[in-house]
Amino acid sequence: MRKLSLAVALAALMLGSVVHAKEHDDKKDKPEDKPDAALIQPQSSESEGSVSVEGKRVDYKAVAGTLVLDGNGDKEDEPQVSMFYVAYFKKGADTGTRPITFIYNGGPGSATVWLHMGAFGPKRVVTSDDTHTPAAPYGLVNNDYSLLDASDLVFIDAPGAGFSRLIARDEDKGKRDEQMKERRKAIYSVDGDGHAFGKFIAQFLTKYGRWNSPKYLFGESYGTTRSAVVANILENEESIDLNGVILLSQILSFDNSIDGSQFNPGIDTPYITALPTFAATAFYHRKLPQQPAQLEPFLREVEQFAIGDYAQALMAGAHLDAARKQAVAEKLHQYTGLPVDYLLRADLRVTGGMFEHELQNDGGLTTGRLDSRFSGPSLDPMSKESEYDPQSSSISSAYVAAFNDYVRKQLKFGQNLNYRLFADVDHWDFSHKPPGVQGEALQQSTNVMPDLATAMKTNPDLKVFLNGGYFDLATPYFAADYEMHHLPIPDALQKNISYAWYPSGHMVYAHTESLKMLHDNVARFIGETDNLQRK
Structure with missing residues (x-):
């Protein structure tokens, strides 16, 4: 196992899967080894299927593909990153009223296999409840608790993870390496990552005609950190009001990290x-x-x-x-x-x-x-x-094997491509520029509580739903509760926040009974907030 840098070590409290992040070596598969012209063109593969959710059949179209994001300023016409996603659209639904939820894990720099194959996708990998899951073959079953009954779903892989790739196009290897270094510096950071996801969501809404759909963010672990940043970016830079933000295993202020407490x-x-x-x-x-x-x-x-x-x-x-x-x-x-x-x-x-x-x-x-x-x-x-x-050692292999098999055989995407569980983010920049700060980002322990607070204040109808497991030592539930009750928002907006706790861990959904409760709670939250907006 590679040694973690201090910054990554302090961040390791986040995503359930972050522990594995450094147990592989991304450097064996660098994108800058040769220019890949295919990356600058969006790719997609469509398929169809159905899922039975608590006895109700949902027919859907699945799209596995990529969107290409350009840079900012003088690089706005220069492709920067190709981001991979898997979207599930309910057949026959009115896209003007059908909710859409953007879903991602954290890491930072993680692929979204965990929420995809464990929580809300139409197929779910079977793992043992609290013991080591035996080696392959693994079971892939109908997901009785897929969220497709309540919302269309878009699972997004972070830049550099999954089939997402940073793009460097110069034919000269030296210049290409320098381009890739610039890409990492710009994107592998709290703010760069947030803007990449914000751009992806805006571009996705255009591509699939979903600007008028009820919109939700669902992030797990560092994904909750990201959601606070992205919610503020969408609300106040892109003029995209969200209906709801759903947080699972939350960390907004890294000063609350029990893993990093010895350094603090x-x-x-x-x-x-x-x-x-x-x-x-x-x-x-x-x-x-x-x-x-x-x-x-x-x-x-x-x-x-x-x-x-x-x-x-x-x-x-x-x-x-x-x-x-x-x-x-x-x-x-x-x-x-x-x-x-x-x-x-x-x-x-x-x-x-x-x-x-x-x-x-x-x-x-x-x-x-x-x-x-x-x-x-x-x-x-x-x-x-x-x-x-x-x-992590007990369930990771099942998730990795199940998704690699599923994405190629059923979604028909990724043949001859390497699916990276994590991006090479050893030097992630945790400095952050919260709303209202002028000049450079602050060199301090990451705290995105102001971002979520600003999103809630500038959109006072925004609802937030916090979920967590009692047995999560990475992001303890009481720390998340503490953060929510210390958001810098008016008392009147506290009523916009709801809570649910489960007899499970960081990956709440790895416990089947908790997965059912999570599904029912989130589906109810989407239904209630969607209906509220229509009144």
Whole structure:
């Protein structure tokens, strides 16, 4: 496994699949090895199918293809990136009233196989619930919880991922390499990525005549970061009002990252907001000194302790006296199952990686990060932190194999092309220029809360639906809840935000019962917000 740069390491809390991002080597397949004239022409392949969603048949047309995005300013006529998508259109629907939802994973730089093959596409790959999925052949079944009953769907791969490619056209290799370097710098960044997705959506609306359709964004993990940026770009640069923004496993402010907390001394919020997820995980693995009867009442109790006595103890810093520190450690032991002496030696501050390594270390097991219901043999029982994610190792192969087979055999796209799970984004630029900032982007921990707030204030009808899993140690649900309740918006706009939590992890949909709940909740949200706009 390649070592992560600090920036990527701090960002690794995002997409469920980001852990795998650095477990392969993109550099074996560089686009700049030779100019590819085919990239500058949009490609597409059409097919047809049907899906049964909770007993209701939906016939659809599928289009797998690419759109080519040009640059800005003096490069506005110069192709920059070819972005791959798979769109599903319900047959016979009125495109003027039929909702359309743009869906993407995060990474940053991830393909969207996870949401496509696990959540809302017409076919779903079958994986084990909380254990390692056996090797191929994998099951690909009708997705009873595809979102096609509620909306047309557009799954988008980030630039450089999937079949999406950055474009460099010069015949001279040296100049082409320099072009590619410029492309990466411009696009592999918070703002460059956001503008690329904004351009793609606007171009897609034109190509398929969907300007008057109800429009939704659905992002997972870093995709929620992207959604905040894109929502503001669409609202305030492209004059495209959205009906709704649906967020799954949210992170808007990276200061709230429990993974990056060890690099961020003086910021105690991540420890506070991760505690309920630590407690949920200990509950699941029966590591608590006294096992509660039910999860959710227990979590409400832990949440109150987290924002009360625990927060006060951490804020006291070196002023915290020994007796009070001992009392807090003993309470943390009751809520996490970690030994009191361990908690004291950690100064009451346990990172996600420490917790994942320590919780089941007495049995030689590492606890999952993206879904802490999973466990796997520890690579090094003497390590301070976990060294891999058992959940990622348990299901990734199934998703990759299923999509590579499906896209070529059923969608008829990608023959002789390499489908990249991740783009080569080792040097992603996390600086960001929020709304209202003049001059250069801010060199600080990424925070796109102002972007979502600005989109909501400039479109006060915009509705936001936040979803998260109780067993997600990458983007803890209580951190997402904290962010939403600290958005810089008027109190009156808080009513535009709704919430749903699930007994699952980062990839909520990897748990079948949670997938059904997610589908039903999102379909209801789209139906209610669509109808609201028509009144």
